[in-house]
Amino acid sequence: MHLFMALPLLLLVSFLAILALNIFIVRCSHWNAAAHCGRPLRLPPGSSGWPLVGETVSFMRPHSSASLGDFIDRRIAKYGKIFRTSLLGKATVVSADAEFNRWVLQAEGQGLFAGSCPTSIAEIMGRQSMLALVGDAHREMRSIAVAFLGGGTSGGLRRRSRFFATVERQAAKVLDSWNDRVCHGSVGAAASFSAHKEAKNFTFSVMVKHLISMEEETAEAKQLSKEYATFMRGMASLPLNLPGMAHRKARKSRAKILSLIGQKLDERIKQKLQEKKLLKEAEKADKAEAEKAAEEEEEGGGDLLDLVLKHQNLTREQILDLVLSMLFAGHETSSAAIALAIYFLQSSPKAVQQLREEHTRIAKLRIVDEVIAETLRLGNIVKFLHRRAIKNVQYKGYDIPCGWELVPIISAEHLDPSIYDDPQSYNPWRWQTLPVKSGNSLMSFGCGPRLCPGAEFGKLEMAVFLHHLVQRFHWELAEHDFPVSLPFLGFPKGLPIKIRPIGP
Template sequence: MDWQVGISLVVIIFSCFLWLVKGRRQTSYDTIRKDAKIPNGTNGLPLLGETLEFMASNYTTTHVSFMRKRRSLYGKVFRSNILGRPIIMSTDPEVNKIVLQDDGRTFVPSYPRTVVAVMGETSILSMTGDQHKKYHGIVAKFLKAVPVMERVAKEIEQSMELAFRRWKDKPQIYLQDEINQITFEILVRMLLGIDPGQEMDLVRTEFYELIKAIICIPVKFPGTTLYKSMKSKEKMVELIKEIIRYKVEKGQDSVPMITTLAIKYLTDHPAAIKQLREENLELKRQKIQSGEPYTWSEYTSLPFTQNVINETLRMANIVNAVWRRCLKDVEIKGYLIPKGWCIMTSFSSVHLDEEIYEDPFKFNPWRWEGKGQLNQNNFTPFGGGQRLCPGYHLAKMEIAVILHHFITGFSWVEAEPDTVTTFPRVRMKKKFPVIVSPISD
């Protein structure tokens, strides 16, 4: 373990110690009924629990080692103690499904304070019940609207053309940074240049309610024009904030990282590169021959491209788990989850489970052939239930567009070996330096 990791752990331990002392007063093993069938596990060290080993495992290339070790000892669902608090950890896809599909009556989000501080207390992440359902639906409707999908696809095409010009004069590029730049440019253009009549359709109704108050009786009682206008203003502001939050927090990180990892995984599999390139070159030739522009649906209709994306999502695990707090004692598959405890549903443990996926640590896009409808229990890269990522359609389309233009425009080799690190977030350790060369059809 290098010195940076050591310093990071010291900072984490000290911060956690201050937090867990307070938290320990609120939740204790002493509050659990004697006859409760709590999953097997261990409390770990006094106060710290198993925090050190849990955090350290995230610095390794096999970040699920913590989960795999305990699963072999205690089963697919087990208990642990992280940051001084008891927690249930699930690697069981059926248990995960039940937790994810809960409507907020039994399980509610339990995110670190830093997440709440960055996203805001009124973020869709913190919302529950009907409020969450409402805003989640609005954001999802916006992000998968045809005008939005078409606009984003066109923006990516333009950004890729600019990138090609930059890359031709460079002996090597850092692909992770380059793809981040591409998606950032799109983000800025979309946020600062939204076309009226297209992406703004969803906020237009609320806007009309807002402008009614410009000239009205200045009385803000329920039912008055001013009151309804102010409510519409609040809704419009919240809607725009949620769309921006999603694009900044999800699109600006997840999409470029998944795309980078897809290219990294492909690098070691020439047969996959060959099949992916042939599929995308066929589409490119069709568009050149017809003289018609691409449509967003054409990018997402390429089967092997989707196989590559799904396999990358399975292995990358950008969101490797979600945390929920239990509002009441509940029993799932014979396991008791006590009130006040957290449960962590591990997506990465399921995605890398050899009982579900043969040779799970091997990149194999052909494993998805003939799958048809994906098993939503065993494949949850975007979460699930009512909190399914509202922009997953858009994200997969963005990845497909970038891959199409990259794979048909360039060949590449690694400039130097690079590895994936998963803490504090998934990324390439050296930003994936590659040497690119233009190719002809």
């Protein structure tokens, strides 16, 4: 009883102790930076908000993805494009300055900035995920991802070919199911379905097939999909590791996801051992045939598990976290991009008509590139990134102390009227005079050493899906909905649409 009565006091003392420690750490970073500079620091203007949580809640408040949100807009108006705040208990510089953001992202690896991942995200994604890794460890994992998704080897070419075939087949399958709904009356005049959910199902099926050769109809794929949905809800939740909270559920789902991937990994290891045994037996029987089989094995072209098993220095944890990282990256961004295209195009009949005309003639596909670029620009799949200063840095007279977090708002460049005329309007034709293919034109996939290795694959998925969509259906919103940064992009109502098949 005495302990129960003393509990509120203990909690208060603990809170005050943590608060004091947090303030002390921030002050120490100021003092150390000032001592290094030999003068008082000139920090960016701003405020720290509430103790411990800072301004995290306001920063993460949902808003239209085609805007910066009220929090950013108000602080830009008050402090300018670079300001300081406190997010998740850490002193942070937030930047909507396009020049500064590109410098920060491109300078990683040059001794000034490093990748940074909130602890709560690292706990869910994994300490060996590409989001959490920095330096040489990140470069090694990224090089494997690049080799898998593109490398110039014959194995890479075969993987790209298989990826295209998988995307083509799966897109046709999804739209066949839409047609069946209409024909069988499950989607009538007043009925609708979630286009965003359909896009998620499409990209999930593509990725699990491409990464671990898992077929969508299997029980294990359905279980993986279920756990992944819980996993993603935790990624966008408050980092409270308490019973019943989304963060706790996500960590449990992560363990189940890794168990399923681990089973596929064990099966593949067993398969490879059996293949080696057969190869040795073949060497005795037919040396030429054995050399040919060994050459084909070396060239690769299989799924991600095949590739990572050739890297004998990788631990099991590294392999599983890499697969989960690529599933997350390939599923979330591509499904959001496809849903955004469906959303924007339903109000742009001219663009839809030009897409139809372009896909029915043998010509260079130009309008589809413009539609994809404009969808990524205005939709802003990723609003911001995380980096950390690893040295004291100066920029335009401001001091950024070593150890401070940096949050480049990459969507700010996409919505800047000094860069894009009438940036709030959906205008694919603006890209007729802008560099669609230029790496300097869009920040949707980041830039610098952490540029998304699957960027071109994501665009390919969009192009293939749109090709089938515009050829087969008319569509419209069943009710008002719009894309929202949550902070991951989503649609409050799931993007409900009505469809009508295009006649023969």
